[in-house]
Each structure stands twice: as structure tokens, then as C-alpha cells.
Amino acid sequence: MRVVEAFSAAFGAEPRTVWHAPGRVNLIGEHTDYNDGFVLPFAVPWGVTAAVTPRGDGTIRLLSLQSGGEPVTIERHEDARGWTRYVVGVLAMLSERLGEPVPGADIAIDGDVPQGAGLSSSAALEVAVASALNDLHGLGMTPMELALLSQRAENDFVGMPCGIMDQAASALCEEGKALFLDCRSLGSRPIPLDLASHGLRILIIDTQVHHEHAGGEYAKRRAECESAARKLGVQALRDVTDLAGALERLQGAERRRTMHVVTENHRVEALVGLLRAGAVTEIGALLNASHLSLRDQYEVSSPELDVAVEAALRGGARGARMTGGGFGGSAIALVAEERLDGVRESVSAAYAERGWRAPRFLPAVPSPGARRRA
Numbered sequence: 001m002r003v004v005e006a007f008s009a010a011f012g013a014e015p016r017t018v019w020h021a022p023g024r025v026n027l028i029g030e031h032t033d034y035n036d037g038f039v040l041p042f043a044v045p046w047g048v049t050a051a052v053t054p055r056g057d058g059t060i061r062l063l064s065l066q067s068g069g070e071p072v073t074i075e076r077h078e079d080a081r082g083w084t085r086y087v088v089g090v091l092a093m094l095s096e097r098l099g100e101p102v103p104g105a106d107i108a109i110d111g112d113v114p115q116g117a118g119l120s121s122s123a124a125l126e127v128a129v130a131s132a133l134n135d136l137h138g139l140g141m142t143p144m145e146l147a148l149l150s151q152r153a154e155n156d157f158v159g160m161p162c163g164i165m166d167q168a169a170s171a172l173c174e175e176g177k178a179l180f181l182d183c184r185s186l187g188s189r190p191i192p193l194d195l196a197s198h199g200l201r202i203l204i205i206d207t208q209v210h211h212e213h214a215g216g217e218y219a220k221r222r223a224e225c226e227s228a229a230r231k232l233g234v235q236a237l238r239d240v241t242d243l244a245g246a247l248e249r250l251q252g253a254e255r256r257r258t259m260h261v262v263t264e265n266h267r268v269e270a271l272v273g274l275l276r277a278g279a280v281t282e283i284g285a286l287l288n289a290s291h292l293s294l295r296d297q298y299e300v301s302s303p304e305l306d307v308a309v310e311a312a313l314r315g316g317a318r319g320a321r322m323t324g325g326g327f328g329g330s331a332i333a334l335v336a337e338e339r340l341d342g343v344r345e346s347v348s349a350a351y352a353e354r355g356w357r358a359p360r361f362l363p364a365v366p367s368p369g370a371r372r373r374a
């Protein structure tokens, strides 16, 4: 393994353990996780591999094959910058959890999650490192505990107020399955996603665009949802049962956000019902409805995502939607095998017509979650 060779060359010995954790796409259930709702992501074939050996002196030495290959030494957690914050954040949260400083570590990272595509490379990085440290220190944490620790690293150390979806997907997903997760109880169930036997594929359309304001808008949406829940006297928008009554009591953005979150939770449950009935060919309409709701009610789409979805449908997709946080990143399309070329051509042509950078197409195959590699 390339990461083991790089580790040995930089740190002078073989790593004690190697863990891989994947990125994810979300089939449906967008911006519902931090509203205590439902999500249905699956792991993608790309991820982050972390080779790790503990150190006794508290020092952290980090090497990334994607960042030039020179090791960075971090003596104090607060000195971490850029991508190293996701790793140091995990170590910092582990120390907090254990009530004592975790010993340092030598860590080499190799990743192949397409960058900027919104496929959760940062969650993959956090979960790979957390899983390796859990293993090395014999902490016995469950995959969900590792996901929660990784989320805390991102919330409290990196400062991104994300929900639990990405880290849970990376830690818990199973091959050939999507993960139905209740983000309140944290109960989860693997749901078989048998595309191939129905002659279907899920195509990722990476717009190759990422709008800069995404972080600020994410926090704003979250605050709007929390404010709406307070006005409605519920713990979270997940608890709204009388949607019509709730909408009468809200206005403007809070009204639209509530409309999205409540209907999106129902769409997740409906989609899970269809999958369990073996009706995977029928899920397209729910994907389309989710996209319209994210575009018009939650207002997190972008022209590039809308054009990708519209052109995919014109090209013969059975359904399509933006996936992930929004404001760029990727869309997914459910496509019959014989229509794949038509969909790719339709989206490429729509982008070319507008003079936009060509989109990138990736096959989304439901893949396993975090696992030990050596």
C-alpha cells in the first residue's frame, strides 16, 4: 500500500495500523440531520486511508500524500491549519472524552475522494483517524461513537456546525446498502440498494463549482430551523406533525425551511418504503421532489446544480437531485444503464452551451464503511 510506504519512508518504521473510511453521497434526506430527522446516505468507493503509530511524547506528525508529502509537526493543537485541523480535532476530542491527553501520533494520509465534489472527504478523514486511534488504544468505541466524536471534532474544533450524517455514513455504511438513520435516536438500519439487478445506476454529476459562501449559508439555515422550532414550541422541526397549522404560524424564510424539512422527512420514509418493497425503479419522483424543495423552499441549490438536474432528466434519467449541503458540489441521477450516455451527453451539452467548465461524471456504487486495512 502506497500510504504504508510513505509512512515508513517518512517516520522510519512500519505503521502499527491502517484504516480506511469512505466518503458518501446522500440518496435523500437533505438538511434534515440537524433537525433530528431522517437521512439515507450510502458510502462511495473513494475514501481516506490513515496509517498510524502512537507516540509517547504528545507530538503529532502528519503526512499527506495529497499535500506534497513533507511531514508537518504539531506540538500544540491550536497550531493546526488547513486539512490538519480535521486530524488534530479528532485527537483533541479523544483527549476530552478520556479526560487525559491522548499520546501523540505519527499519521500518514492517502485519499482519493474527488476534491470539492461535496462527497465528504473531511468526514472520511476524521473517521479514518478516529477508527485507527480507537483500535490502537483499545478504546472499544462503537462505529456510532466514532461518528459522534468525529462530528464533534468538526463542530467544536474546525468550527463547521454540520449534522451527523456524513460521519455516520462513513463509519456505518455497508456494501450494497444505504443507511437509514434516525438522527435523533441514532438508530440505523442498512437498506439494500440493489441497482444492478434492475439495470439501474446512480450517476454522480460533479458540477466542479463550489460557492464560497456555503459555510455561512449552512449556519444560517440551521439557525432559521432552530428559530422556527422555538416559535412552534417543538424540540426540533422533526416534531412538526400538523404542517398546515405550523405554516400558518410562520413567515418568510422560516416558513419555507419548515416546509422543506417536514416534507423531506416524509420523502425519506417513502423512499425507504419503496426500497424495502423492491421498487427501486420508482424512487425517481421522490428524488425530483426533493430537488425542487431544496431549490425553492430551502434555497441551497445553484444554477449549476439546477442545470445538471434538468439536463439529466431531459437526457432520460428517472430522477435527479442535488446531494449534500448544496451551493455547488454534486447532483445524483438515477439512470437506466442504456440511458447513461444520453444523460452524460445532455448534461455536458447544457454546460458547454453556457460556457461553463465541463462537469465530471462518477459512478456511485454503494460501498462498505470504515474498515481496517492492515
Ligand code: GLA
Pocket: 029, 030, 031, 032, 033, 034, 162, 163, 164, 165, 166, 324, 325, 326
Ligand atoms: C453537509 C453536512 C451534513 C448535512 C448535509 C445536508 O453535508 O455535513 O451534516 O447537514 O450538509 O444534508
